Amino acid sequence: MTTTPTPRPGGRSARIQAAVHQAVQELQQEQGRAGLTVPAIAKRAEVTPSTIYRRWGDLSQLLADVAIEQLQPEQPPADTGSLRSDLLTWLVEYFEEMSSAPGRAMLRDVLGTQDHACAGKCDGLLRQQIEVINERALARGEQPIDIGLVTQIVVAPLMYRILFANETPTTQAIEALLEPLVSSADG
Amino acid sequence: MTTTPTPRPGGRSARIQAAVHQAVQELQQEQGRAGLTVPAIAKRAEVTPSTIYRRWGDLSQLLADVAIEQLQPEQPPADTGSLRSDLLTWLVEYFEEMSSAPGRAMLRDVLGTQDHACAGKCDGLLRQQIEVINERALARGEQPIDIGLVTQIVVAPLMYRILFANETPTTQAIEALLEPLVSSADG
């Protein structure tokens, strides 16, 4: 039998990671990007800077890591009675978050890092959430929606506007993109 | 009468900027992102590091600036006889560039920087190119295409795949997205 599936999942690593992540979030809130330096984060987390450098490589990778954690949904999408409105409600909230200043900072961190897998996780989380909405729809007897189609038709254009046109999508804009996809059931 | 529309457009600024930009491109090619530090760039450009820090602020803003310059098309889109094929040809080339390693690095630089206007320029350049294709179509008597629709239906989904799914769009994928938009004239 092989051992240690993850090298050392023990309590210390986790504790340090939590302390560092929390320090990043606190400093980010208190002083924005300006106060975010590795030494400052290390000090707040009561950790040595070299710990951060050795574990995360550099500031941008640490920030990307924290950003991904923050993207992790705290609650599953709200159940509003139908797939159509679940999806709309969730998308509106998602893009509100993404186009806010902190959301944009998170996107910058995630897209600006070398870490290849990072942006992929972002897409993965989105799909997971839509999956939950789909499962609920299925349980209601509704037809689930093609997740790839949602990202292609709704998510991608909105993300493009946020990233490249510096726009903030309105609820109406989201609705307009979503409508053609859900024009089967509901009202 | 007011004077000096731009503060000091004179030869020195331009010379220094050109030297620094060139130094970035050379080092990037020779050693990838690893060899790209402000001191290294300064040395190659025969310039003082403080010049770079004072003009560009930091490395990421300099890289974003260079990336935007590299995005500047060297030639207008090829004239292939019809709007449909002009557009397809150009888009295939554009996304080939964007999904290559250097293209992805450029996107990271552009999207990862604080400089707000930077990603906007990227969108602006794209629109300009499609505009040229449109004008040529118009001259041929063809119906021009809605640029906003092209970015929404074709560009945004492809960009999303590059950025968030780490995919490399195939010609077929591009064609499939473009087809519904140009299904009026041509063949």
Added chain:
DNA sequence: ACCACTAAAGCAAATATTTTGCTTTAGTGG
């Protein structure tokens, strides 16, 4: 419960980078 093992953290010295105050250079308008 103890012990040997080792991944990961701490520490501190060595490097590298960024910032800053002041000086010098070189376009610009008169």
Added chain:
DNA sequence: CCACTAAAGCAAAATATTTGCTTTAGTGGT
């Protein structure tokens, strides 16, 4: 040709990053 000034150079100071070595604290075996 001269006075003016934006921008570059220089060098010292402040910060941040890397690195070799030491210490700490989970892990598995007994």
